[in-house]
Amino acid sequence: MRVLVTEDDASVSAALAGALTRAGHTCDRVASGGALLQQHQGADIVLLDLGLEDMDGLTALEQLREVSEIPVIVVTARGDERSTVHALRLGADDYLVKPVRLHELLARLAAVARRYAGLVTHRIETGDLVVDETERRVTHRGMAVAVTPTECALLAVLARHAGTVVSRQQLLDAVWGDAYSSTSRAFDVHLAGLRQKLPMVRITTIRGRGFRLERP
Missing domain, CATH: 3.40.50.2300 (Response regulator)
Known part of the structure; x- marks a missing residue:
């Protein structure tokens, strides 16, 4: 590299x-x-x-x-x-x-x-939300939503498990790798970014357990 x-x-x-x-x-x-x-x-x-x-x-x-x-x-x-x-x-x-x-x-x-x-070639759909991991593209009802590659990766994990609670550590491991610190602010900032850019999509915080992207 x-x-x-x-x-x-x-x-x-x-x-x-x-x-x-x-x-x-x-x-x-x-x-x-x-x-x-x-x-x-x-x-x-x-x-x-x-x-x-x-x-x-x-x-x-x-x-x-x-x-x-x-x-x-x-x-x-x-x-x-x-x-x-x-x-x-x-x-x-x-x-x-x-x-x-x-x-x-x-x-x-x-x-x-x-x-x-884009090592993972996958298109995830949940309701009106589509996450294309290969193109790092997110759309809602056909309209493109501007997200960063990191936000896209985080959303892809949540969307793949829509309706299911995903722990913070599972998200960190999937997006940042095993060496990533669970206390890092980066996770919180990117999650907040997703919530701001996609207010129509509910990402619920389950205290003590993790986060869940709600099914439509």
Whole structure:
């Protein structure tokens, strides 16, 4: 996988690139948002720091999402909830707080890549809702609903088990992989995004058990 490491600290950038290269990936390194916007086309996935030379990483992410759906994992020292939620709502696929453990970073890379690769060819229909995992497309009564690849993957699991309670851990394992932390804010933000974009579809929280997409 070709990874574009977008990080203004040269030592951190070199360490990340070195670790990923040893794990079998190919890495390019840039230090600014402008360079990210110019060079992202040649990458499969972006690792994005939020402190860049020329702009805030959130601004860079917003501008990137205007022109590309390339997978983005934020890797930053900002661990506050506001930054996490903002990045995920702007279109980041995942959010990691430094210092990052290599095995977790590799697991997150693999999980995000699987979602974008469309390895599962499946079309799920429940009532007026259709989830196409291959095309990462969601429609309701024939009208397209704009969702991110991560939101689509999460909705697909719920739709596949419509009418049945799916635990939080089952959803995390299915969408993010076994290494994903059950306390991560990413899950809650993406679930909230689905509820906002699909108010006509009921996703019920069953306290202590999980979540259920209600059958129409």
